[in-house]
Amino acid sequence: MSWHGSSDAPPLVRIAAMAPSLQRGERRVAEAIVADRSGTVERTAQELADAVGVGRTTVIRAVQSLGYEGYPQLRVALAQEIAQETAHDPADADDADGTMVGAMRAGAARFAARISGAVAALAETDVQELVRLLDTSHRVLVIANGLSSALGLDLVLRLNSVGRSAELLMDALSQQISARQLGEGSLCLVISGSGASRATLAGMDAARTGGARIAAITSFARSPVAEAADVSLVVPPVNESFQDELIHTSRAGILLVIEQLVERFAVHRGERGREAQAASLSVLGGGLQE
Template sequence: MSWTGDPSARPSVRIASLAPGLQRTERRVVEAVVQDRDRAVGMTAQDLAELVGVGRTTVIRAAQSLGYEGYPQLRVALAQELALEQAGQESAEAGDGADATALGRLRSRIGRFGARLGDSVSALTPEAVDAFVRALDEANRVLVVANGLSGPLGLDLVMRLNSAGRPAEHFADPLAQQIAARQLGKDSVCVVFSGSGANTATLDAMRAARAGGARVLAITSFSRSGTAELADTVLLVPPVSGGFQDELIHTSRAALMLLTEQLVELFIEHRGERGREARAAALSVLAGVLRD
């Protein structure tokens, strides 16, 4: 498993997405890098190998799995990442000093989060996005599965797809999800949201959909997860705040929500006149329920 996303993606983003799927020794290497990036920048491949207790070739393979030619290129990317973070931190601290109120701190935190939102699309590939949109368009039936904190994303997608002229279903009850998923046929699509990629109810619904012959599309944050392994097409959205631990603690779905909105826009564009007519019909309904 290696990096296939945006070549400009930061090393930390690549590691957050790929680390769970790397070989055990390579995972030890990247974990050591993340633990102390400053130290890693100053080390040679041999230095890092001795620190971790692996061979030099393992360090090189780990760097190549992250999408770099070798460890020197990874060191350069780490140095650039640290420099950008330092500049951003200095700017944020200046802002914090200017406004120490709760509102000021809120603005600062949102600003820092927003500055990293671009990372959320760094792991996407043109092939995966095109396949995702085409599958939505061609399917006879669409079932959206999302549980836990991803649940609201599923409901939002269903509403947006229906407004775009693509009828879609969503069930909050896990058992109802499995039953509906099992009834899907080979011309149907099951769209799955799972930030962690490890929700048991979601995985059960995915297996049911596959048993019924449906195509499974997944939006998740980690390349090596049950969700990613079961899906036919995966849109990988690295966690904006960091790795799996941050996913569990902060559980932000902002990046996934943003992706959902733009995917529906792409879907409407893909459908051409049909998409524009569906949007016009939805707007006419909205106009009828609004009051002065």
Template sequence: MWQGSADAQPTTRIAMLAPSMQPSERRVAIAIAEDVDAAIERTAQEIADAVGVGRATVIRTAQTLGYDGYPQLRVALARDRASAVPSPEETGETTMLGALRGAVDRFAARLANTVSAITENELSEFVGALDRADRLLVAANGLSAPVGADLAMRLTSAGRPAEYVADTLGQQITASQLGAGSACLVVSGSGVNRASIDVMTAARASGARVLAITSFPRSPVAESADTALVVAPINDSFRDELLHTSRAALMLVTESVVGLLVRRRGASATAAQMTTLSVLGHSLSE
């Protein structure tokens, strides 16, 4: 069941929840996401007939997405469709620059939903755990690895030393030696990366607190964490997330989390940042 913001777009909810839905509900959700215009016009029974499921399955799917029923889901789809940015295919745009502008506009239109699944309590607990940890390991693999490396550097520059190990076995070895009072922060867009899950298991066995930043609330990474920030994916479906993977939303949230940590730490974080700027300044040449 959807537990995020009531303002989250229905396609965002589908992208985040579809991978963990029951097979029949997943088929309904994917059919809706793939043809929103048709879904708006169809009744629950018509959707059921088109997908090959019972009407009750369509209603359960709408409820899993956080709506009272299918009529409420149709209204939400119509509202979001009216404000959607058209794709290059819809506008007939053929130039590369036009396609680039269209991609940026669509990304910007979805930014409001980036934190729609994050609550105040989760965010406060997450930032507090980063602040209190005696030792912090940041782990990320696959396409999330650059986000993890950047996050570790930003934390360190803000006076919150963070370890980052690129090798997957090295991550597990380090995680297994963290111990109580430490924390392990795993960044995984898909939430199903086996190497990252193994790191979380090793960290927990050591007695460390396990944190996660991911895009899917029912993924193994999200469910294995003590505290998880679920960042809505920019893409409309899990399939698109795999084919056209973007970590831009994760990067935006991780940068903002560091900013919140700096605000929490106050003068000590500001002093650390000034030291970082001094080092950067000495590294520049004329």
């Protein structure tokens, strides 16, 4: 399986989404590219292969897995990515004053420079199909576990606010029971950053057995969750490396996509969406006290 997201996605976004599921040799190539993008631009495929300690064919396979026709196309894409970063460099975002606030500002600036990559891997057909399923399904069950649980709750609240009734159960066994009873014409919508949660995969299996369609929002293109879903929105990690993602496990990219997905869904519903939003605002207004 190779890259199937947007053709405009830059190399780092593709690597973030694909690297964890690449073959060992291909992953080493991807890691070498990330470690020295400028050097990769100057190297031939054979020179990169020699530097990594793999065969040239492994380099070519890795490049094609990332969605490029060949190594020259990757070099051009890397050069463009580096040039764009240089043009939009947030003044090195350096915490030169040595304060905690300075460090937070620096981190926020670095984060802001990468967050646009959250939507770079999305495919138009997948977004359209998920919006359609949200609109036409009899029931919508959201499954999210671990660090993704809060995102599942956020999605359910947002969907309900625009008139799309959705359910969320926090207990893994309850998720499986409810998923098994969804039936045809229903949707099981899964959120999983890692794409490998056993509890989440068990819920998906139950939904599949019951006849429901399955959609997923996840970080990695070839994760078990992505491969088990009928429709997948891949939101690559916003951290600089897979190791950073394991340590910091940011879900900000997925949160951004969820917000935008619900917005697109509300627009898709037209007058129904506007009426639901007006009703939600009325309830919120009534609950506020001066």
